[in-house]
Amino acid sequence: MNTDPTLLIIAAGMGSRYGGLKQIDPVGPNGEIIIDYSMYDAVRAGFKKIVFVIRHYFENAFREKIGSKLDGIAQTAYAYQELDSCLGNFELPKGRVKPWGTGHAILVAKDVIHEPFAVINADDYYGVQAYQIMAGHLRRMTADAHEYAMMGYVLRNTLSEYGTVARGVCYHDERMYLTDIKERTNIRKEAGGAVFMDEQGLEQRLTGDEIVSMNLWGFGVDIFAYLQEQFNGYLRQHIDENKSEFYIPTVVDTLVKHKHKKVKILKTHDSWFGVTYRKDNEIARTCLQKLIDQGTYPSKLWK
Numbered sequence: 122m123n124t125d126p127t128l129l130i131i132a133a134g135m136g137s138r139y140g141g142l143k144q145i146d147p148v149g150p151n152g153e154i155i156i157d158y159s160m161y162d163a164v165r166a167g168f169k170k171i172v173f174v175i176r177h178y179f180e181n182a183f184r185e186k187i188g189s190k191l192d193g194i195a196q197t198a199y200a201y202q203e204l205d206s207c208l209g210n211f212e213l214p215k216g217r218v219k220p221w222g223t224g225h226a227i228l229v230a231k232d233v234i235h236e237p238f239a240v241i242n243a244d245d246y247y248g249v250q251a252y253q254i255m256a257g258h259l260r261r262m263t264a265d266a267h268e269y270a271m272m273g274y275v276l277r278n279t280l281s282e283y284g285t286v287a288r289g290v291c292y293h294d295e296r297m298y299l300t301d302i303k304e305r306t307n308i309r310k311e312a313g314g315a316v317f318m319d320e321q322g323l324e325q326r327l328t329g330d331e332i333v334s335m336n337l338w339g340f341g342v343d344i345f346a347y348l349q350e351q352f353n354g355y356l357r358q359h360i361d362e363n364k365s366e367f368y369i370p371t372v373v374d375t376l377v378k379h380k381h382k383k384v385k386i387l388k389t390h391d392s393w394f395g396v397t398y399r400k401d402n403e404i405a406r407t408c409l410q411k412l413i414d415q416g417t418y419p420s421k422l423w424k
Contacts, residue, residue: 125169126259127236128252130159131226131336132183132243133174133202142182145244146396148405150413151421155396155405156187156243160195161422163239166252167260170196172233173243174226177201190423200230207231207349211356214363222366223336224348224355231345237262240338240369246405247272247337248391249417258387259339269373270339271299273386277329279393280310283400289334289370290327291386299377299384302334302370332386334370335393347381348372 135142145154160171171191175183180199191197202220205213206229220226227240237259241247251272258270273291280286285307292301305327307318314329351372359365376382396402413420 124260125167125236126256126339127170127172127234127238128159128163128168129172129174129227129230129234129238129240130156130243131174131202131223131240132156132187133176133220133226135175135179135183135243142179142186146402148396148402148409149418149422150410153409153422154244155246157190157422158246158409158418159241159243160187160191161418162247162249162252163256164191164195166249166256168195168239168252168256170198170236172198172200172230172238174200174202174230177203198233200233202226202229207352208356209349209353211353211360214361216363219364219366221352223369224367224372225352227340227369228345228348228352231349234345235342237339237341240336240340242336242395245335245393245395246408247335247393248389250391251337251389254387254389255337255339258385262339262341268383268385269341269344269376270385270387271334271373272337272339273297273332273388274335274393275329275388275390276308276315276327276331276333277310278390279333279335280308280315280329281401282310282404285309291332291334293332293386297386297388299373299386301377302374304370332388336369338369338373339387344372347376351375 147154188197204217239255287306288308289302290305293299305317308315315327316324319325352367355367377384394405412418
């Protein structure tokens with residue numbers, strides 16, 4: 122069995138979110154975008170294979186602009202998150218336009234991944250340490266391991282200066298095994314912590330030290346069977362709800378609650394950032410320039 126881990130990058134939404142790959146705002150000094158730093162960090166952490174989940178309609182542009190940078194550096198493969206992927210005997214509803222969600226995005230890669238793997242979002246920055254910790258954990262993981270992993274971030278290291286965010290707040294036992302994930306919405310940064318809006322519309326305080334999931338997961342290949350089973354169940358209940366999505370945290374939560382799997386929280390103090398708001402791009406640029414000045418990255422990633 123190949124002990125080198127694979128990285129799965131969910132990138133199927135890049136074309137629609139940015140109106141095309143050319144519209145993605147650079148965050149590095151030489152036009153680098155966030156996914157460039159993710160690939161760079163993954164390769165030097167020991168990920169030997171990178172799998173991209175994309176859409177067919179922007180495949181050529183993606184391969185040319187992004188995938189080609191790994192030529193001669195790492196093995197690459199592609200999976201396609203189309204609306205009719207992995208539906209089995211279910212018929213695609215005529216009104217469905219929205220993708221089926223992150224759980225479905227992972228499921229479509231089932232034929233190209235055969236080893237323990239990590240999952241990230243294409244347009245989020247996870248930090249150098251996160252890839253190193255996850256790669257080390259995956260190397261020790263067998264294909265049918267009873268234990269998965271999740272990179273846990275400190276809430277205050279994931280908040281935006283420019284608006285509210287949603288985060289999955291993670292609860293755990295004394296051995297750092299996940300026991301529950303609670304989705305908190307409208308989280309706003311405040312001095313000394315943060316606040317969020319509960320289901321009754323009341324503001325509740327957070328310390329800022331809570332552990333949150335930012336969708337950096339570590340799985341064995343048996344996750345695909347669980348995903349297909351739960352996706353089938355999701356379709357039976359929600360196939361006609363055109364805006365509903367099948368999310369990976371929901372899948373993981375079900376596996377934990379039914380004691381099919383344990384999920385180890387691997388804590389990192391790295392800062393996470395994504396470009397949720399236009400002004401977040403300025404923060405990303407500043408943070409990355411600081412890391413370049415410190416020697417964490419070369420000024421030009423791909424030479």
